[in-house]
Amino acid sequence: MKRTNNYITAYFEDDDDLKVGIKSLLEKKVTIHDVLTPFAVHGLDHLLNFKRSRIPKVGFISGMVGGVSTLLFQTWVFTKAWPLNIGGKPFFALPSFIPVTFELSVLIAAFGMIAAYFISSNIGPGSKNVIYDERVTDDRFLIIIDLEKDNSINDKEKIKEILKEIGAKGITIKE
Amino acid sequence: MNEKFKFEKSQKITFILLIVVGLLSLTAGILIYKDHPEKIWSNILLNNYYFLAIALCGIFFVAVHKIADSGWQASLIRIPESFASYIPIAAILMFLIYFGMHDIYHWTHTESLDHILQGKTAYLNMPFFFIRMFIYFALWILVSYGLRRLSIKSDFENDNKHFNKSRTYAALFVVLFAITSSTMSWDWLLSIDAHWYSTMFGWYIFSGALVTSIAAITLIILYLRKKGYMQYITESHLHDLGKYLFGFSIMWAYLWFVQFLFIWYANIQEETVYFVQRLEHFPILFYANVIINLVLPFFVLMSRGSKMKTSILATIAAIILIGHWIDLYLVIMPGSVGNSASVGFLEIGLSIGYAGLFLYVIFNSLTKASLVPVNHPFLEESLHYET
Numbered sequence: 001m002k003r004t005n006n007y008i009t010a011y012f013e014d015d016d017d018l019k020v021g022i023k024s025l026l027e028k029k030v031t032i033h034d035v036l037t038p039f040a041v042h043g044l045d046h047l048l049n050f051k052r053s054r055i056p057k058v059g060f061i062s063g064m065v066g067g068v069s070t071l072l073f074q075t076w077v078f079t080k081a082w083p084l085n086i087g088g089k090p091f092f093a094l095p096s097f098i099p100v101t102f103e104l105s106v107l108i109a110a111f112g113m114i115a116a117y118f119i120s121s122n123i124g125p126g127s128k129n130v131i132y133d134e135r136v137t138d139d140r141f142l143i144i145i146d147l148e149k150d151n152s153i154n155d156k157e158k159i160k161e162i163l164k165e166i167g168a169k170g171i172t173i174k175e
Numbered sequence: 176m177n178e179k180f181k182f183e184k185s186q187k188i189t190f191i192l193l194i195v196v197g198l199l200s201l202t203a204g205i206l207i208y209k210d211h212p213e214k215i216w217s218n219i220l221l222n223n224y225y226f227l228a229i230a231l232c233g234i235f236f237v238a239v240h241k242i243a244d245s246g247w248q249a250s251l252i253r254i255p256e257s258f259a260s261y262i263p264i265a266a267i268l269m270f271l272i273y274f275g276m277h278d279i280y281h282w283t284h285t286e287s288l289d290h291i292l293q294g295k296t297a298y299l300n301m302p303f304f305f306i307r308m309f310i311y312f313a314l315w316i317l318v319s320y321g322l323r324r325l326s327i328k329s330d331f332e333n334d335n336k337h338f339n340k341s342r343t344y345a346a347l348f349v350v351l352f353a354i355t356s357s358t359m360s361w362d363w364l365l366s367i368d369a370h371w372y373s374t375m376f377g378w379y380i381f382s383g384a385l386v387t388s389i390a391a392i393t394l395i396i397l398y399l400r401k402k403g404y405m406q407y408i409t410e411s412h413l414h415d416l417g418k419y420l421f422g423f424s425i426m427w428a429y430l431w432f433v434q435f436l437f438i439w440y441a442n443i444q445e446e447t448v449y450f451v452q453r454l455e456h457f458p459i460l461f462y463a464n465v466i467i468n469l470v471l472p473f474f475v476l477m478s479r480g481s482k483m484k485t486s487i488l489a490t491i492a493a494i495i496l497i498g499h500w501i502d503l504y505l506v507i508m509p510g511s512v513g514n515s516a517s518v519g520f521l522e523i524g525l526s527i528g529y530a531g532l533f534l535y536v537i538f539n540s541l542t543k544a545s546l547v548p549v550n551h552p553f554l555e556e557s558l559h560y561e562t
Contacts (some may be wrong), residue, residue, distance in 0.1 A: 042561065060477065087442065095439050121371065 006147045006175050007033065008159055009132050010168035011140040015041045018141040021166045022047055025143070028162050033146035055113050056121075062112025067105035071097060128143045133170075143168065147175075178546040179405060181539050189465065190535040204521035216275030218521055222529040223272070224363055225387070225503055227265035228380075229533070232388030233258030234319045235352050241322075241345035244558035247415055248408055250432040253546050255392050256326055256397075259319035260540035261533055266312040272363075279511045282369040292369055299366055307362060312357050318348045326551075327544045335552055345433010364503075366385040367510035371449045374435035380506070382427040386468075387499040389419045390492040395537065397489045404546055410483040411562040417482025420495060421472055425448040430470035431502075452507055460501055467498035500526065 012018040018041065025032060032048060074097045078084065083091045118124030138140045143163075147156055156173055163171050201215070208214045233255035240248045276283045282292050282299045291301070293294045321344045329337035357377030365376050373379075399405050438446045453461050472491055481487040508516035548554060 056478070095182075095432075095436050098436070 008145045008147060008156060008163070008171065008173050009130075009134060009142055010145075010163045010171045011136075011142045013038075013139065013141070015141060017046060017167065018143070019043070019141065021168055025162065030145060030159060030162060033144045036132060036142040036144070038137055038139060038141070041141070042057060055116055058116040059109045059113045063105045063109030066108025066112075067101050070101045070108075071103040074100060124151045140170075149171075178404060178560075180399070180538070180546050182542045186538060187535070190531045190538070193311060194528050194535070197525050197531060198485065199265045200520055200524025200528070210520070211512070212275065213278040214512050214516070214521065216278045217507055217516075218525050219268070219275065220272060220279055220363065220511075221500075221503055221507050221522075222526055223265060223268045225262065225500060225508075225526075226529050226533045227269065228260040228384035229388045229391045230258040230265060231315065231319075231356070232385045233392060234262075234315075234322065234348060234382075235385070236392065237322060237350040237390065238345035238352070241342055242349060244553075246553035247412065247560045249551045250410060250547060250558035251396055251405070251557075252326070252394075252548060252551070253544065254395050255388075256323045257537050257540040257543075258388075259323045259338075259360040261536045262312070262316050262319055264532070264536055266316065269308060269312070269363075270305075273305065273375075276304075280366055280369070282366060290485065291420070295369065299369065307358065308316055311359055314351055314355070318344055318351060322348065326548055330545055330548065331552045333550050338550075338552055364506050366445070367422060367507060368449055370445060372439070373434050373446070373449075375430055375437070379427070379434050382423060382430050383468075383499050383502050386420065386423040386427050389416065389423060390495040390499075392415025392416070392493045393420065394489060394496070397485055397492075399546070400485075406556055407547070409560070411560050412486065412557075413488055413562045414479065415480045417476055417488050420488075421476040422484070424468060424472040424476075424495065427499075428465070433491070452509050452514070457505060457509060457516075458519075460505055464498065464505060465500050467494060468502060471498075495548040543560055 005162075012021055015037065018035070018037070022035065022044075026047075035044060037044070068124065075092060078093070079091045080110065086093070089096070116129075132144055133140055133142045145159060160171055160173070204215050204218070234246075237252055237256045240252070272279070280299075282295065283301060285296075285300075288296070296334070302489075322341055325337045325341040325344065329335075360377050360380035364380060365372070393413075396405060396408060396416070397413075400408055435450065440449060472495060475487065475491050476482055504518070504522070551557075
């Protein structure tokens with residue numbers, strides 16, 4: 001989720017209240033930028049209409065790349081670069097390549113997925129963190145509304161009113 | 176929430192027709208292969224084992240989920256539970272093997288045993304073989320019927336005491352099956368190639384049986400759903416069954432490959448002979464086995480969408496059922512029938528007959544109780560389950 005510098009935050013103290021609040025916000029056509037919760041809230045992704053993550057596709061592709069390149073590398077090493085006679089087996093001994101190929105496909109798939117996750121969610125080493133609310137990892141369920149774009153109601157006072165109406169706490173405007 | 180399954184007349188007739196097909200091909204087989212009784216007995220052994228393994232792993236499915244306190248499966252647990260009613264029939268069919276022992280197992284020719292097989296007579300001898308068989312079936316039937324009885328009992332008394340008691344049975348079954356799943360595969364399958372041995376064999380056969388059983392459970396559930404029953408089984412439950420199919424297919428392939436790799440690597444004649452025979456005389460089935468049971472489920476079931484889609488899941492489950500039949504065929508036939516073994520009308524017809532019998536027994540026992548375990552403590556969780 002991209003960072004924003006011009007936003008309103010408000011929090012709930014309960015995941016059920018949060019879900020009710022999000023529903024009424026969406027009914028009033030307020031676009032929600034992001035929701036931060038201390039734990040995974042069931043059904044939240046459906047409620048916010050999140051697109052399905054593309055991480056599995058990255059995993060598949062990087063796994064295939066890892067598997068094929070490992071297989072080719074071993075073939076090159078054992079047939080061209082440094083052929084060794086091991087127990088009288090042929091140089092191209094496919095069964096013995098399989099365990100290494102399997103392990104490296106898994107490893108490279110995992111690396112690819114972690115890298116993709118870091119990049120797409122803008123976290124990890126070197127990224128700048130914005131802390132919206134310090135207690136979001138503790139007991140607060142935070143709603144962030146972006147004021148700069150993708151918001152049909154571009155009036156912060158009006159949004160503030162709506163937030164108050166639905167019982168959100170700690171409404172803060174940051175510009 | 177009480178849902179009763181009705182065994183329709185048309186279904187009964189279909190299954191009986193399947194059994195008739197099986198009996199006809201068996202009779203034709205007996206007439207045609209008069210000089211090759213080993214062909215007929217091996218086919219009977221193959222199907223005995225295949226469907227017994229489905230039934231046993233169904234009970235294993237129930238037992239494992241019960242002791243793990245898993246919730247998602249509560250609403251579909253009556254299907255694998257009903258597999259218990261096939262085990263006594265499998266016992267009768269298995270004891271028929273007594274008449275074909277000499278045709279399948281060459282260690283029974285006690286008068287002409289070589290040095291190696293003489294050393295194995297302490298374990299591989301006829302009386303002990305049948306004593307073991309009797310013990311397996313007695314214990315399996317005792318525990319699996321106990322599990323099923325307690326589960327049905329709890330429908331009528333809203334009390335968790337039956338559930339708690341059945342957990343003891345479940346734990347017993349898991350321990351029992353850990354031992355017997357290995358020993359039964361040694362007794363009935365590994366001892367066909369009595370000179371050969373493999374330390375991975377019990378695991379390998381068990382993992383194959385587990386996939387087969389989950390494929391069978393999935394197919395029966397999908398069929399019942401299509402018939403209008405079990406509408407509370409959602410995409411999420413199918414997703415989980417698909418994950419099992421996917422995961423255990425890989426586990427099977429892992430164990431299959433480990434067995435192959437060890438033997439290929441060590442290159443000891445007594446061990447390699449098993450794979451040499453299968454690779455030389457059954458190359459198509461040998462490679463088809465890996466493609467059907469690993470490559471196909473791996474790529475088809477990888478995405479989340481295909482696990483949830485009824486048509487894809489049903490197709491792949493059916494293919495896996497056939498694939499593991501081929502796997503078992505490759506374990507049994509080259510050893511007992513020899514290089515001339517082939518898949519013909521007898522193999523296919525007899526399997527169809529067994530499938531008819533299995534389905535008849537399962538559907539008949541599904542009518543005995545509600546399809547929903549109404550007082551199952553995890554039922555509510557299962558109905559609201561979401562992956």
